[in-house]
Amino acid sequence: MxxxxxxxxxxxxxxxxxxxxxxxxxxxxxxxxxxxxxxxxxxxxxxxxxxxxxxxxxxxxxxxxxxxxxxxxxxxxxxxxxxxxxxxxxxxxxxxxxxxxxxxxxxxxxxxxxxxxxxxxxxxxxxxxxxxxxxxxxxxxxxxxxxxxxxxxxxxxxxxxxxxxxxxxxxxxxxxxxxxxxxxxxxxxxRRSAARAARAAQEGAPRSLPGVRAADALAPRRLPPLPSPLPVPPHPEQPPVYPAAPGGPDPFALDQLATDAAARAHALLATGRDPVGELTLWQDAVRLAAARPGSGLTATTRSLYATLAAATDRTPADLARAVAAWRQGGPEGLAVLEEPWDPPAGRFDRARPLLLAADLPAFRPWRNRLTHPGGHVQLRLGRDGLWYAYESEPGQDDWWPRGTPDLDPVGALTGLGTPDDL
Incomplete structure (x- = not known):
């Protein structure tokens, strides 16, 4: 036995x-x-x-x-x-x-x-x-x-x-x-996570640009003015799949470096500033984990989550929750997850009447948070003026970011259910 x-x-x-x-x-x-x-x-x-x-x-x-x-x-x-x-x-x-x-x-x-x-x-x-x-x-x-x-x-x-x-x-x-x-x-x-990530990448792939034959491009002629620069792409591309070779570099490490470089280059192109320069160690760890597609369940991404969590003295569950907040609102979304604050009078005070007008019950206020009396839905006001929606199991203090931030507290609850469900 x-x-x-x-x-x-x-x-x-x-x-x-x-x-x-x-x-x-x-x-x-x-x-x-x-x-x-x-x-x-x-x-x-x-x-x-x-x-x-x-x-x-x-x-x-x-x-x-x-x-x-x-x-x-x-x-x-x-x-x-x-x-x-x-x-x-x-x-x-x-x-x-x-x-x-x-x-x-x-x-x-x-x-x-x-x-x-x-x-x-x-x-x-x-x-x-x-x-x-x-x-x-x-x-x-x-x-x-x-x-x-x-x-x-x-x-x-x-x-x-x-x-x-x-x-x-x-x-x-x-x-x-x-x-x-x-x-x-x-x-x-x-496998399910990888398949979902692949479908999402395929559905969001940009269309290829029109091409020109080399013979036509090199033929002697008066060229028209150069076209205007293309707009900044909506998101950085994914790197190619790197093969593993004996004695060669770790393909996952190459993939991680290329993915991070593409994301930083895209941000620099779009905003003129490097998004990493002012981040703390914890924020940078969350950013790196959030750059990986899917939910972090492949063998390599499980290893990444464990390594980043250990380096920041957190648990993989803490990191997964922070990644969800980062994907919801970037550094501001992470701050909303971790830093309650006392908002001034104004937008916060007007939120409860707006919720009541939408046939929702009276949410309980605490600092920058409004909690459904059933204890399963919560709204958090960020310092950027946006409302962030959270969900938890009823009766448990286990809040996870859900949905898209919105200037309107009722709009932030879109996708979490009908008023009867809430």
Whole structure:
């Protein structure tokens, strides 16, 4: 059983967890909402509360040995009152391919979902995407080699409680139980992100300029005046794909340097100033990460996010949120994310009547922020006079930039839903 060296992408073995310190009886066994959802499925489907209490005691005392997780099954040996431990397994139905496609689409839909998964968090909105990730009261099917026919017996209950601790530390354990390993899921999300970025680049590609034959251009003739300079392109182009060669430079490093040089050259051409000269280390790290297309889930961009986050003493999730703010409004968007301030009377005071006139509820003011009474939508006034929209899970202080800034607070909420949704 305890053979971590035999682990594969679809088999993970975890060493026996240590005993838990004493805790109040009314405190939940798990630390996360998804861990407690697992415990709720166990306890609501149990037929005997006394067996649950004994099983929880076994888990608290560390009676569960190494746990092996594979698609559809958790397996471990549990020490009971006899010298020989019992072999316990808990089965859970794996998801169909169509369910996984729906889950991957929902995860790739928001960069916040991806960043949370990389930080070993499971957003509740992702778990509520219509795919039955978490088990229900009758979904856990325990089996034990002991003579007790209870559902579950105390040994199976102990294994279920310890599994909740594994889920607390890594929600990918739950995804593996449902049939997919961490590497396969991240690779699938990377492909989705790359495909979306490629489609966006193709749809936004500029049309080619008309050409002139070389023979006509070199023929002796009186040339007309030179045409006016072309307008500044709307955005810098993407560099070519650099091949990897033994002993040669890192193709990703070349790509990153070329992308950054193109962005800086475009800004210098359009504004006459280098946008990097006055940035702080953190702002420059966010700028570099934001220059990468997509949501940062390819292997190379995951490495970039991790490197930049470590260099600035932040987490990849902090960087992903800051990148979203930067893409929303550049340095001013990042300042709106991180720096609350006290605006003077005027534009801020006129915002609430405008929202009420648009059939929206009374937003709660705090400094430069107006928060929906439902706690899921927020408007922030930037020092540039624009309103920036933010969204969060209801009841949680986890705000992510959404939409496009606007001088009108009602206009900034465009795309976040109808007035009835807000």
């Amino acid at each position: 305890a053979t971590p060296h035999r682990d594969t992408v679809l088999r993970r073995t975890f060493a026996a967890l240590p005993p838990r310190p004493d805790s109040p009886e009314d405190r939940g066994f798990a630390e996360t909402w998804w861990g407690n959802a697992w415990v709720d499925a166990l306890e609501q489907g149990a037929l005997d509360v006394k067996r649950l209490v004994r099983g929880r005691g076994y888990a608290d005392q560390g009676h569960v040995d190494a746990i092996t997780v594979t698609p559809g099954q958790v397996l471990a040996y549990v020490r009971g009152s006899r010298p020989r431990p019992y072999r316990v397994q808990v089965r859970l139905r794996t998801l169909e391919d169509a369910d996984w496609e729906q889950f991957l689409d929902a995860a790739a839909d928001r960069p916040g979902h991806i960043a949370a998964l990389l930080d070993k968090e499971l957003p509740q909105s992702l778990a509520d995407c219509g795919v039955p990730l978490l088990p229900g009261p009758r979904d856990l099917a325990p089996q034990c080699s002991c003579p007790d026919s209870g559902h579950p017996c105390k040994h199976a209950a102990a294994l279920c409680y310890q599994t909740a601790r594994l889920l607390d530390a890594d929600p990918f354990v739950l995804l593996l139980l449902r049939g997919r390993g961490e590497k396969g899921l991240l690779d699938a999300l990377s």
